[in-house]
Amino acid sequence: MRKKFIITALAPVLFALGAGNLGGDEFDQEDIDRWQEQFMQVVQEGRALWTDGTLGSNGVACAQCHPNAANTHPETYPKFQKQMGRVVDLWEMFNWCLQHPLEGEELAADDDKMIALIAYARHERRGVALEPGKH
Amino acid sequence: MTQSNRRKFMQRAASMAAVGTLPLTYVKLGRSEQSAEFSFAFLSDSHIQHIRGNEFVRNWDRGLIRAVAETNLLNPKPDFVIYGGDLAQLGTKPELDHGAELLSALNYDIHPILGEHDYYLDLGEYWSDIFKRPHYYSFDHKGVHFVMLNSILTYDEWTFERWPTAEQRMNEMAGLDNPNGSPFLVGDPQREWLKKDLAEVDKSTPIVVVSHSPLQKIYKGWNFWTDDAEQMQAILAPFDKVTVLYGHVHQIQYNQIGNISFTSAMATAWPWPYPGSYAQAEHFLPVLTVPMNRADPFFERDATGWQFVDVHTGRAAVHYNLYDNAVRTVAWNEDTGRPEDSVFQDPAARIPPQQHY
Numbered sequence: 001m002r003k004k005f006i007i008t009a010l011a012p013v014l015f016a017l018g019a020g021n022l023g024g025d026e027f028d029q030e031d032i033d034r035w036q037e038q039f040m041q042v043v044q045e046g047r048a049l050w051t052d053g054t055l056g057s058n059g060v061a062c063a064q065c066h067p068n069a070a071n072t073h074p075e076t077y078p079k080f081q082k083q084m085g086r087v088v089d090l091w092e093m094f095n096w097c098l099q100h101p102l103e104g105e106e107l108a109a110d111d112d113k114m115i116a117l118i119a120y121a122r123h124e125r126r127g128v129a130l131e132p133g134k135h
Numbered sequence: 136m137t138q139s140n141r142r143k144f145m146q147r148a149a150s151m152a153a154v155g156t157l158p159l160t161y162v163k164l165g166r167s168e169q170s171a172e173f174s175f176a177f178l179s180d181s182h183i184q185h186i187r188g189n190e191f192v193r194n195w196d197r198g199l200i201r202a203v204a205e206t207n208l209l210n211p212k213p214d215f216v217i218y219g220g221d222l223a224q225l226g227t228k229p230e231l232d233h234g235a236e237l238l239s240a241l242n243y244d245i246h247p248i249l250g251e252h253d254y255y256l257d258l259g260e261y262w263s264d265i266f267k268r269p270h271y272y273s274f275d276h277k278g279v280h281f282v283m284l285n286s287i288l289t290y291d292e293w294t295f296e297r298w299p300t301a302e303q304r305m306n307e308m309a310g311l312d313n314p315n316g317s318p319f320l321v322g323d324p325q326r327e328w329l330k331k332d333l334a335e336v337d338k339s340t341p342i343v344v345v346s347h348s349p350l351q352k353i354y355k356g357w358n359f360w361t362d363d364a365e366q367m368q369a370i371l372a373p374f375d376k377v378t379v380l381y382g383h384v385h386q387i388q389y390n391q392i393g394n395i396s397f398t399s400a401m402a403t404a405w406p407w408p409y410p411g412s413y414a415q416a417e418h419f420l421p422v423l424t425v426p427m428n429r430a431d432p433f434f435e436r437d438a439t440g441w442q443f444v445d446v447h448t449g450r451a452a453v454h455y456n457l458y459d460n461a462v463r464t465v466a467w468n469e470d471t472g473r474p475e476d477s478v479f480q481d482p483a484a485r486i487p488p489q490q491h492y
Contacts, residue, residue, distance in 0.1 A: 051310060058192050059184055064405070067312035067357055068415070071408035071430070073492060083433040097432070101194060101405075128414050135487070 039119065046120025049113055056102025062117070065101065069121040076134040087133075090118055173277050176206045176243070177345075179219030179382035180402030182252060183234040191233055194435050195224075198403035199237045201436070207242050214276065216243045219382030219400050220250025220287070220347035226305050228261055235265050246274070250347040250382060251287040251319070251358075256305040258294070259285070271325055273332050279341045282332065285325065286346035286361055286381075289317040311357045311407070318355060318362040319348040326363065329370055341376045349381045351390060351397055354410035354418040359384050371395055376450060386438075387455055389465050390421035391473035397421070398453050398465070398474070406430045406438030409491045425479045428460045428488035460488070 050069065053059040066072055077090040084092070091114050095106040107114040181199040184192040206216060218238065223230035231253065238245060249270055253262045259270050270285040288294075289308075294317075298304040307315045321329075336342070344350070350367045353359035361367065371377045377395045385407035388399040409426050410418035420426075430438030437459040450467035453474065457463065464477040479485050 051313075058190075059186050060192055060194075063310060063312060064182075065407070065432075067407065068413045070410075070413040071491070073412075083431075101432075101435070103193075125414055134492075 040123075042116050042119045043123045045112075046116035046118070046123075049117055050120050055113075056098060056104030058103040060102050062097065062102070069124040072121045072125070073134075074118070074121045074125050075128045075130050076132065079133045079135065090121070094118070094121075174211065174213045176209065176213045176216045177219060177380060177400055178202050178206065178216060178238075178403060179400040180221040180250065180385055180404055181234060181237075182221055182224045182402070182404040183230045183237070184224035185227055185229045185233070191230075192224075195404040196233075196237070198405075198436065198439055199234065202403045203237060203240050207240070213243060216241055216245045217283075217345055217380070218245055218247035219345060219380070220248050221252040221382060221402075222247070222250070222262075223253050225309055226253050226256030226262075231261055231265060246281070246283055246345075248283050248345055248347055249285045249287060251308050252305075254285075254287055255294075255308040256301050271328065279343055280333075280336050282329065282342065282344045284321060284329075284344065284346040286319055286321050286348045286350065287383075288320045288322045288325070289362075290320065293317040316358060318360055319358055320362050321346075321350075321367055322363070326366060326370065329367075333370065333374070336374075338373055339375050342371065342374050342378070344371065344377065344379045346379060346381045348383050349388070349397065349399065350379050351392060351421070353384075353388070353420055354416070356413070356416050356418075357407070357410060359410060359418075368392060368395060378450075387427040387463065387465075388421060388424050389453065389474050390423055396450065396467070396474055401427075401439050401455070401457075403439055405435075412491045423473060423475070425463075425476045425485060426489050426491050427455070427457065427463070428486075429491055431459060434459055 049055055050062045050066075053061045055061065062069075072090075072093075074090050077093070078087050080086070081088045081093065084096075089109075091107075091109045094114065094117055098104045099106055178199070181202075182195050183199065184195055186192060206213070222234035222238070245266070247262075247266050247268060249259050249262055253259065263269065271283060273280065273282045275281070294304070298307065307313055308317070310316065333342075346361070348361045349359055350361050350364045352361070352364050371379075372393055372395075375394060379395055379397045380400065381397070382400050382402070384399050385402035385405065386399065386409060387401065388397070390397040406427075410416070410420055427438060437457075439458060450469075453465040455463035455465065463479070465474045466477055467473075468475045479489065
């Protein structure tokens, strides 16, 4: 009852906003620029982490073996990883690297740092066709 | 070396490859006079990395320790070892000391050159102290003239004016893909020295040049590049047989430019991607190069390895020995006048792991 009342009460306000061309399916160049800026900010955070010797425990950074995130081929995930014996996603391979070459701790799949690392790697690989499962 | 000794050597090399081989470059020089044949080993790019106190990155330590141990087991014994630079990661005394200590287990004399990771903290001062070597030099050995270069210099403004501290300068150059880095140079003074050095060498004398960076332009973004490469090639052009051995790239590369054969060394530390696997930039990997197998990250010594080189009448045949893959041979082809892979040069003969994407 209460929820229905609130929606009813807001209806005139929502209608007024819609009349001002601010419907949910409308966006303009300003929005696109802002969303891209938000994305690139996370890419930059990912680049900073990629080159950060303190991400793991031994001073080794991702970029030491993967300059410009090369040879991570993010367009091929998920794929069968023979050493793990199953189909894995990119974040699981990143965790493998964090734990072994970097001798550090794994990150949750939705950890801001993991999302930033993936954003950076995928940004460096932009334009390459998706080929999930490719070896 | 007699044919039968040579066969024994090849068998030994093959059996060593079978049990797991070493990330160094084993070089055998042969000339038309059999008595002048000799061999040397070539190790490179160990990137010994200090963590704190007496802790160093285990993975990179193990690469060099294994290379040194297996070099000592080589039979026939090489005459000496060439070290191709980047012994350290950030050029610190602990790293250079620790790296030199690991190298000191070698039973052979070492002829080292500088890499950028050894140089940009104190501009090679401590490196010279411990190795008792100038930054560039030459020597003769059994009729072959060796030129040991410092090819990782760069423009003076970058080296002497741009950075507030030596530590920052080192860190900026240490990042392979760092856009704040600077292209490598042999530079005017060293090129002048080289011209004088070579003026006294007969044009028919085989020349082996050892540089850290490739004296050819492959990919500027990662400094697989030397800015005055063409000038260096021009200095070497008058000689009949020139072999340039280089480090830095952590992967198999080979090329032929005029009379100059280029051969890279694998790292003892870790492999690098081929430039073509970076989708955002143009590169110039020599079309002649058949790439090494894509690395398996789960096996930390994979895609590191070693090679030895036969130089028949002054031309090189390079045997790449990889830890976890089939041995590769890149040999001089008299008919085509260039080095070619003995198995994989024909595109139809290549195998899926050689696809880098």
